[in-house]
Structures are given as structure tokens and as C-alpha cells.
Amino acid sequence: MVNLSKNIESNSLYELYKTLELPVDLFELTEGFTIFNLNEIGFSLPYSSSSFRPNFFSFLLVKNGQGKYSIDEYSFDVAPNSVYFTNPSNFRTFSWTEINDVLLITFDETFLKKYIGRDVYTEFPFLLTEIVRPKVVSDSFFQELKYITSLIHKTYKGKSIAKYNIIGHFLAILLFKIKEHIWIDYNPIYEGNRSSTIVISFKRMLEQHYRDISSGRVETVFRVQDYAEAQHLHPNYLSSVIKNKTGKSIAIWIADKTLSEAKALLQNPEIPIKEISYKLGFSESAHFSTFFKKHEGISPVQYRKSSVL
Missing domain, CATH: 2.60.120.280 (Regulatory protein AraC)
Structure with a gap:
């Protein structure tokens, strides 16, 4: 049971x-x-x-x-x-x-x-x-x-x-x-109370930032401090709201987004894995490989091979 x-x-x-x-x-x-x-x-x-x-x-x-x-x-x-x-x-x-x-x-x-x-x-x-x-x-x-x-x-x-x-x-x-x-006039920024607005704004910023990283418009991965400053909040308060409202810490949100972007980029065989590592904020390809294998159970090279078959 x-x-x-x-x-x-x-x-x-x-x-x-x-x-x-x-x-x-x-x-x-x-x-x-x-x-x-x-x-x-x-x-x-x-x-x-x-x-x-x-x-x-x-x-x-x-x-x-x-x-x-x-x-x-x-x-x-x-x-x-x-x-x-x-x-x-x-x-x-x-x-x-x-x-x-x-x-x-x-x-x-x-x-x-x-x-x-x-x-x-x-x-x-x-x-x-x-x-x-x-x-x-x-x-x-x-x-x-x-x-x-x-x-x-x-x-x-x-x-x-x-x-x-x-x-x-x-x-x-x-x-x-x-x-x-159902959602023709939906705008997530107006949804719910103050805490809900914070969560939605964080999600949108996270999504936009990683889209900018993938496209090369920005080169620096945001820290919690950066997400907090964008909403004029103390980092500890933002962390508490995200954790309490979503059940996941900011660190997990960022790790999940990094993994999702990594998998999307790895499906393009023309982008070197070293370049993907750099785009996603890893100083060494080995660090990226360790991160990816920890979450997916296989290396980036193995994932790329399986996704392009």
C-alpha cells in the first residue's frame, strides 16, 4: 500500500x-x-x-x-x-x-x-x-x-x-x-494576492533570462540576489515566498530550468557541449557533465546521442 x-x-x-x-x-x-x-x-x-x-x-x-x-x-x-x-x-x-x-x-x-x-x-x-x-x-x-x-x-x-x-x-x-x-484576457501579473504576483514574476523572469542565455543576449547566470532586486525584495523574503507558495526552493527552480534548457540545447548537434556549458554558467564542461548526470543519470554526450537518433 x-x-x-x-x-x-x-x-x-x-x-x-x-x-x-x-x-x-x-x-x-x-x-x-x-x-x-x-x-x-x-x-x-x-x-x-x-x-x-x-x-x-x-x-x-x-x-x-x-x-x-x-x-x-x-x-x-x-x-x-x-x-x-x-x-x-x-x-x-x-x-x-x-x-x-x-x-x-x-x-x-x-x-x-x-x-x-x-x-x-x-x-x-x-x-x-x-x-x-x-x-x-x-x-x-x-x-x-x-x-x-x-x-x-x-x-x-x-x-x-x-x-x-x-x-x-x-x-x-x-x-x-x-x-x-477560457484565458483570452489572462495576464498572470494580475493573478491572486501579492505572494502570487511574486511567484508569477519570478517564473516569468526565470523563463526570460534562460531564453536570453540560450540566444546569447546575456552571458551571466542570475543569482537569487538578482531575482530579488528585480522585484525590490530582500533575497530571504523572496526565497521564503517561492518555497512556501510552490513547495520548491529557488535553487531547485533554477536547477530545473538549467536542466530543461540544457536538454533543449543538446538536441541541436551543431552546438558544442563546451559552448552549452558556458551558456548555462558552468566554468568547466566537467562541472556541467556532473550536474547533468546527477539529474538525468546519463552524460550530456549520451543524452545527445539518444535524442538525435
Whole structure:
């Protein structure tokens, strides 16, 4: 049995389900993307999960089902004809009392940037939001989403050598549709209270800074002090807000972003690993290799070879 008092950290849905002792036979592990109808998983209902923190994004399309998601002090009922979105953030739980037609899509940041584009957060700023209530949508709009996701699902189960390129295009269409109908006027800077604004500003600055590093516009990796000064805050206060609101320290946020950027850069065989090391603030390629291997279990050279096959 899973220890319900344990907080679980997971980098993928596969990793989460395995820890929760749920079936994982249907998973395709080539890329950081999954799509399932939850009735395929075989939940024993009613089901309640342990507390977990995902390092991936997810969309839940509930045509026919009943459940509940909780994030921090917030708890949301998930009902028929609802769309629910979550991103890498705080610890949460989920429970189900009925699952008939519930589609779950998950993807990580590396997948987004590889198959949709490196400016994905500029095009879809709602991906950075913290707490999102499930949205009950019209039946006609839900059917539009169902059609797009059925194409994604069919492609995911297929054998096309270009399957993830195709999925990336369909996922972009899905994000545009959701943005147009749900978050057309969304601006993360105005979201929530002061603490939420701090978190959103930090995330946006982190994303923009690493984009500037990758493009060569800047050459110096920011310290915590730099992120704090940009918001006119004491570094200790910023660190406390980020840790308390997201469950992750600034050091982990920066390490995760460094790893994500490293993986994206390594997919371009024309950029020398020594140059990638320098771009990401490592004084020596050996330091970069040690960092990468610590987090991924393989060296940058091995990762590059596997990603360009």
C-alpha cells in the first residue's frame, strides 16, 4: 500500500502512477507526453491519492465523471463537461468516485519547447498560472476539444515515425482553443494576492533570462540576489515566498530550468557541449557533465546521442 502521509515528487505521470501503485502498462516513455482515458487505467473506486507534486503540466477533460482535486488550501470539485488544468507547482491530491469518460493529457516543459516552440510561455501565458478552478464549458466547445484530443490519442497509439511532431501540432491547436475560450484576457501579473504576483514574476523572469542565455543576449547566470532586486525584495523574503507558495526552493527552480534548457540545447548537434556549458554558467564542461548526470543519470554526450537518433 502507498504511504498516504508521504509527499511524492514526480517528474512524469509514469513515475507518479508507479509510486501510487497504479497500472503503467499503457505508457509510451519515448518523450515527456502521455494521453489516456482514465477508464483505461483501472482505478479501484472510490480512489484517493497521496499528496504529490508534479513536474509536468496536465489537462483533464471530464465528459462523464466525478472527483475532487486539492492544491494547498483550495479544493475543487471536478464534474461533467469540465476542463481542468494544472502545472508544475505545489503539492496536491486527487480523488475519484466515478470515472466513465475522463481524458488526461500530460506533458513536460522539454516536450513543449521541442515540439511547439521555445516562446511557448509568451504565446500561452496561462501555462504559468498557479491555482486554476475547473471550467465547466458548453457542450459544443467540449465536443471541439474532444475531436482534437481524439486525433492526439489516435496518433499517440499509432506507429508513425513523426508521431510526436504531429502530436505537438495538435497540442498547439488545443492550447490555442483553450486560450481563446477560457484565458483570452489572462495576464498572470494580475493573478491572486501579492505572494502570487511574486511567484508569477519570478517564473516569468526565470523563463526570460534562460531564453536570453540560450540566444546569447546575456552571458551571466542570475543569482537569487538578482531575482530579488528585480522585484525590490530582500533575497530571504523572496526565497521564503517561492518555497512556501510552490513547495520548491529557488535553487531547485533554477536547477530545473538549467536542466530543461540544457536538454533543449543538446538536441541541436551543431552546438558544442563546451559552448552549452558556458551558456548555462558552468566554468568547466566537467562541472556541467556532473550536474547533468546527477539529474538525468546519463552524460550530456549520451543524452545527445539518444535524442538525435
